Amino acid sequence: MSQLEQIEAIERRLWSSADNLRANSNYASNEYFLPVMGLIFLRHAYSRFLGVKEEIVAGLPTRGGKTRALTREDFSRKSALYLREAAQFDHLVGLTSGQDRAQAVIDAMESIEADYPVLAGSLPKGEYQELDNEVLGTLISTFDDAALKQASGDIFGRIYEYFLTQFADQKAHDGGEFFTPVSLVQMIVNVIEPDHGKVLDPACGSGGMFVQSAHFIEGMRGNPAEEVTFYGMEKNPTTIRLALMNLAVHGLEGRIQKAITYYEDPHELLGKADFVMANPPFNVDEVDAEKVKNDPRLPFGLPGVNKKGAVSNGNYLWISYFYSYLNPKGRAGFVMSSQASSAGRQEAEVRRKLVESGHVDVMMAIRANFFYTRTVPCELWFFDKGKPEAMRDKVLMIDARNIYRQVTRKIYDFSPEQTKNISAIVWLHRGQQDRFLALVTDWLDRAACELLTTETPLNGLLDARVALANQMVLFLQDNGEAEPLKEPLAELTGVEKTLRADTKAFRHSIQKVAEVWKESPRDNAGLHRAAETFAPLAETCRDLVKQADLLYKLAARVVEICEKELTSKSHDAWITRDVNKAIKALDAARHEAVEQLKRARYFFKQARWLQDGFPEAELRDVPVCWFSVNDTDGRCA
Numbered sequence: 001m002s003q004l005e006q007i008e009a010i011e012r013r014l015w016s017s018a019d020n021l022r023a024n025s026n027y028a029s030n031e032y033f034l035p036v037m038g039l040i041f042l043r044h045a046y047s048r049f050l051g052v053k054e055e056i057v058a059g060l061p062t063r064g065g066k067t068r069a070l071t072r073e074d075f076s077r078k079s080a081l082y083l084r085e086a087a088q089f090d091h092l093v094g095l096t097s098g099q100d101r102a103q104a105v106i107d108a109m110e111s112i113e114a115d116y117p118v119l120a121g122s123l124p125k126g127e128y129q130e131l132d133n134e135v136l137g138t139l140i141s142t143f144d145d146a147a148l149k150q151a152s153g154d155i156f157g158r159i160y161e162y163f164l165t166q167f168a169d170q171k172a173h174d175g176g177e178f179f180t181p182v183s184l185v186q187m188i189v190n191v192i193e194p195d196h197g198k199v200l201d202p203a204c205g206s207g208g209m210f211v212q213s214a215h216f217i218e219g220m221r222g223n224p225a226e227e228v229t230f231y232g233m234e235k236n237p238t239t240i241r242l243a244l245m246n247l248a249v250h251g252l253e254g255r256i257q258k259a260i261t262y263y264e265d266p267h268e269l270l271g272k273a274d275f276v277m278a279n280p281p282f283n284v285d286e287v288d289a290e291k292v293k294n295d296p297r298l299p300f301g302l303p304g305v306n307k308k309g310a311v312s313n314g315n316y317l318w319i320s321y322f323y324s325y326l327n328p329k330g331r332a333g334f335v336m337s338s339q340a341s342s343a344g345r346q347e348a349e350v351r352r353k354l355v356e357s358g359h360v361d362v363m364m365a366i367r368a369n370f371f372y373t374r375t376v377p378c379e380l381w382f383f384d385k386g387k388p389e390a391m392r393d394k395v396l397m398i399d400a401r402n403i404y405r406q407v408t409r410k411i412y413d414f415s416p417e418q419t420k421n422i423s424a425i426v427w428l429h430r431g432q433q434d435r436f437l438a439l440v441t442d443w444l445d446r447a448a449c450e451l452l453t454t455e456t457p458l459n460g461l462l463d464a465r466v467a468l469a470n471q472m473v474l475f476l477q478d479n480g481e482a483e484p485l486k487e488p489l490a491e492l493t494g495v496e497k498t499l500r501a502d503t504k505a506f507r508h509s510i511q512k513v514a515e516v517w518k519e520s521p522r523d524n525a526g527l528h529r530a531a532e533t534f535a536p537l538a539e540t541c542r543d544l545v546k547q548a549d550l551l552y553k554l555a556a557r558v559v560e561i562c563e564k565e566l567t568s569k570s571h572d573a574w575i576t577r578d579v580n581k582a583i584k585a586l587d588a589a590r591h592e593a594v595e596q597l598k599r600a601r602y603f604f605k606q607a608r609w610l611q612d613g614f615p616e617a618e619l620r621d622v623p624v625c626w627f628s629v630n631d632t633d634g635r636c637a
Contacts, residue, residue: 034124045087048251049088076225105136116248186414186419187419188382200269201278210230282315331385337376359384396425460593464582464588468555472559472562479562506537
């Protein structure tokens, strides 16, 4: 099982266990998410604490034989929370049924709030008094999952996001509007690149924009706490608590104010923000026009007003806010209703003035079902007040509706590779050809590494086939010529022979291509030549996948014939348990080989997608049908 599959299995198990709280507490579904998220917060914080503690301790100064004590600042520099013993999750796990677990959790939260005053009053505490001591103990144990301790990477960050998603899917809080899908946030971050200064989200929800901005800065080897200051506005007090928890668990702080953005501007950042990013509520039609008509955040005027004296649609209020908060070099990225780009009347007039400003940078259409509680399509809008003069009359339009990955039956997102490839189009728009070529190089590097890794699983598949044959050899000596078995066995032998020959030739070709790739220049022409040498191997990967699947299918068919038609189970040389074990091992080996071959081909296809779309490594118009459906392999006829 791959790590991704393991994590998904862990997430489902944890959610199922935590969801039992609804049946064992006085909480309704829209109330119990805070106690659950509070425990995930503590466990995630502890995971990050342990992840950096050893490194911090190793670097502590020593004087007179005494090592300086750990401090909050030590952990802040590593994007983690400093946790006193009372707030460490192992302490909670070690509590007995005779101890007051609710009070222990409250003590843990208060300990953190004492060290981080910005969280004062935000962490869940009294909510735990409503839980039975044994139920709370079970819930604590749920998040002390052994599999989590063996997993690598920011696993709790993913689980944190998974639980937010699940609560959103249940409409546990405000219709799920507090949560913006991670892939959309990552796309916004990739385009505006918030790496310094003041970052504002006037509709910040659970703070996902801030967290992904921090991840972006960390990816650039920067320290978010030193590079940016996060400012947020949110109308719902409970969501503000969730946002502060989400920030804190990543070692971040944010200045988040309770405000109705239509009428309030608590941070007074008009014209001062370096970056603005948001997912505002769509199509709101109850904003009092009289209250906002003189707002300086509406530089293009008021959108249409209805007969009730309310703004007909709030979309262009938000759009104007985002624009007006930017400083003279600022960038904005936000989610917007698809209706906004074609709205008429006064909204069209606001849009005209906005376009004439020269600051609209990128427009991106997104298909339906990216949101967890909405099925409508949306758009991503991007402003850049620092665009070069020569670019003022240019807007990059990307129709990404056919670029997606299906996550569940009703949910779609962008894969990490799709996100990077779309970002590469933006780089070309900005004249950053070097970044585009670096990404193509990275994809071909990944393809080469994955190709070189195919040898072990392919050998494992062939070895597993031999192991199965050894379990059947004595029976087949007596029955191999039996009529039901004769043709399937001959076909299996032929497929195995072909697979062995093709695997040998494949290994030889990989070595030759790897040597060519090592010496290939990394300019555009060199990358195209290199890709041409990779192309036959990518096709061979596809063919080997088919052969591996067929090998297993035929082997399973031969076993089935032996058992059902030739009564092999009554034969002295046939040990059913060992045969079953061998056929399962063959299937597992098949799966591993197939997945490895697919990965090798997948990364090659990412490079080819970029090269086919932009062969000169320069921006050009591309037909919509060129963009792929689901696997970045679509083309125009």
